[in-house]
Amino acid sequence: MITGKDILILSTQDWDALPTRKHHWARKLASRGNRVVYVEQQMHILGWLADIGNHPKRLWSWMNGPRIVSDGLWVFTLPIVLPFFQVFRLVNSLNNVLLSPIIRWALLRIGFDIDVLWVYTPHSAGLIGRLGEEFVVYECVDDFTATRGLVRSSTIGALEQDLLSMVDQVIVTHAGLQQAKSGISRRLALIPNGADLKHFSLAVHQDTVPPKEVSGLPKPVIGFHGWIQYWIDFDLIAYAARKRPDWSFVFIGPIEPLARVNKVRSLSNVHFLGKMPYENIPALIAGFDVCINPFVIDKLSDTVSPIKLYEYLASGKPVVSVDMPAAREFADLISIVHTPGEFVSALEEQISSNEKETVVHDMEARQKAVANYSWDARFKQVEDVVGNSMVSKAET
Secondary structure, eight states, X not given: OOOSOEEEEEOSSOTTSSOOHHHHHHHHHHHTTOEEEEEXXXXXXXXXXXXXXXXXXXXXXXXXXXXXEETTEEEEOOOOBOSOTBXXXXXXXXXXXXXXXXXXXXXXXXXXXXXXXXXXXXXXXXXXXXXXXXXXXXXXXXXXXXXXXSBOHHHHHHHHHHHHHHXXXXXXXXXXXXHHHTTTOSSEEEOOOOBOHHHHHGGGOTTOOOOHHHHTSOSSEEEEESOBOTTBOHHHHHHHHHHOTTSEEEEESOBOTTOOGGGTTTXXXXXXXXXXXXXXXXXXXXXXXXXXXXXXXXTTGGXXXXXXXXXXXXXXXXXXXXXXXXXXXXXXXXXXXXXXHHXXXXXXXXXXXXTSTTHHHHHHHHHHHTTTOBHHHHHHHHHHHHHHHHHHHHHO
């Protein structure tokens, strides 16, 4: 068990974002008797101006230093940085030169020494060695060279090469990422994402009542929950929604600027409910007849360990997914599709399955398939890998 350490997490998400492994690890590490500072994502000036309505105070909130959110756990918001730091290495270097003394100042305010630096982004490479850390973990959860936005693939790839050569332990979430990083990192472990199994199992609990946001919609309800980003295939959704105008297609989650929602905005049977409290998600899923995993098939989807897929299965609900490696593991339990026509047909089949005598058995089979995918189990794997690696480094 890792305990008694000061751990700095450099995240790619804000603290109030949809919870992922970063949030779960922060809480679990703090619960082990560590002190944890969770540093929110870097936001550049152009991104801030585009989303200023949601972050009006971000320009100066860093001056308040770390804010405590629970015992042993603080959150720190970085100042706004220069744009194009994932396009030009010089800009990234300038940002890191500016950020490193600010991070040290923030940690000094709470008497925090970094035993473990836990990073999630290649552009953090320039901070390693500037913060006085003793041990560095890099958790790679995406193929960053395949991401969109103000990103140049060659730049982010080079930064990741630097990062991989500098850290003490690398953890990846998909076999494709493991293959890509093998031979570069000294220590590499594969630990996929997980789900809050108990929380999402409430979706099929007899006492769970779907809220009016979904219960009031025409049935059947085809549902998605998660981060609504550019990797959602809205061409696929538009096709299905036009083919079945009497169905309701529901999206729950924050809409990011690059998401191509304009493709379905004019369709009256496509509904965006916005970001909902995490504790309400199981009840919302209870109102879904079928859950969907509509990724755009590309290089990014080839190496994703999709949290929402595990959450859907934990809920016991029928699932239709596009054909991606992570979905194939559950091919006997979910419908995997390759074309828009197959998507509509699979939805029809899964809707009908809710009327079969085997509906309870099918629900239990889906939940059983992810019984070992709990965040507790995943964290135990991470803790063992990192703890053993720390011991090995101390002995050398």
